[in-house]
Amino acid sequence: MSMSARPCIERALADALANIAAPGHPPRLAAAVRHAVFPGGARIRPQLCLAVSRACDIDDPELALGAAAAVELLHCASLVHDDLPCFDAALTRRGQPSVQCAFGERLAVLAGDALIVLAFESLARGAGHSPHRLPPLVATLAAGAGLPSGIAAGQGWECEPAVDLVRYHRAKTGALFIASAKIGAQAAGADASDWERLGARLGDAYQAADDIRDAAGTLQWLGKPVGRDKALDRPSLARERGLAAATRHFERLIDEAEQAVPECAGSASLRALVRAEANRLIPRELAEELVASTT
């Protein structure tokens, strides 16, 4: 969550993709994979992973960086498959054409597949000095990505006749936040279970902030609060109980995330980072304005 981690994360991601374009490879697929990863978004998940590693007194930076790249690669994979015509059919992503729009549906399917493989490859490549840490790390990464309650399960809820909304959000957004925090601890040789709650609350807060920004953005765009229910096509706390209640809920989740940081050498700085991330998601002045609003 510290800005100084960004260059390390970008380098770790570039390292993870360094060998995808060896001679004799199919060039368009490699280009599609690169398009899915660069330029990135906020890189929140790898930043959380590295911040937890640091708080746990990181002793194997190579493993922590391989792990951080792994969670981001899984996130990118999920976005690429999310944007497929059979799901969201999104034409843009992060302000540029989506992979399926720029490279077509088939390369988008394959790029997502390749990114999942690259995630596990990146994790394993970082484990050269600490191989005994790899089995639980792979298990945690797989739990964040697959079945029964990782990202794939989250998207799987979209294919059920009846959706369990809490489980849907927990799996689709929360699972990889939880995995990111736990993996950061495991990469540093620390106990992962101490960090699960932090990941869960941050995942919930991220989901809440997403809802709030969606609703607030729409509100601003419409110039008035009416009609935004129609503009949004999915239920959210902001829509159901209003922006003030949703913002108070978000602030409560951030408090809980802060309290969830276990006592350790780096806990004070990690709490400060949770605050900074909260302010990035919903700036303090906006939060105050929203809490005071009656919409």
Place this chain on the structure above:
Amino acid sequence: MSMSARPCIERALADALANIAAPGHPPRLAAAVRHAVFPGGARIRPQLCLAVSRACDIDDPELALGAAAAVELLHCASLVHDDLPCFDAALTRRGQPSVQCAFGERLAVLAGDALIVLAFESLARGAGHSPHRLPPLVATLAAGAGLPSGIAAGQGWECEPAVDLVRYHRAKTGALFIASAKIGAQAAGADASDWERLGARLGDAYQAADDIRDAAGTLQWLGKPVGRDKALDRPSLARERGLAAATRHFERLIDEAEQAVPECAGSASLRALVRAEANRLIPRELAEELVASTT
């Protein structure tokens, strides 16, 4: 390749899928994953993996079984995504409805994703007693599945304007055979490079047998040799140079595979197994008939 390995492989696959349907999971996705794995085909790749492990004097059966399940799960993932409407649009697979036909396109995308994750999870779960073997095992599995020359790369060639046919077959079929042989060795703590050639030749032989059976089957179905070029929509040795030449080529590849078995405790029995597998792919009488044919 020995029949006695089959029950172990089916059990290892069932173990790998044991936790996908935990309470609160999306049930249809778990069902789609199960549909993709059971009932299986010949399970050639995990049998190769286990046979090499045995030839290398296997000392960690749990790891060998986790690895064998992993290569089969990756194979199943590739079939599910291969059958998608944007690729082969196949309605049947192994004599039953394909995943995309039975569960729809979206669940087929997600089932493939979940199977890739499960493959790495299965490998790591088996590594509890030998964690130091896991980093190179993950690297080998990833090389068989991803970029620049694994299964995803093989399918990636289908999206290029100009296809390199040799690289296409090597990546799409050969890479996972090579990975299966190497992983079998690595799971037993042996040197993987000794086993690469066996995997490569078996992969080529499997591809050649596929072409031959396709052409011979079509020939039988049409009742005469004419018109089969139209019935097949992809180039193959059998189609280009006739069934006799293709069958001689297949037999040469099997000879080379046999010779590629390194000298070790179990090499004699592994060579016998290569012969048995050849006979399963193209029965001896059929091979003799085809070599004598003038088509």
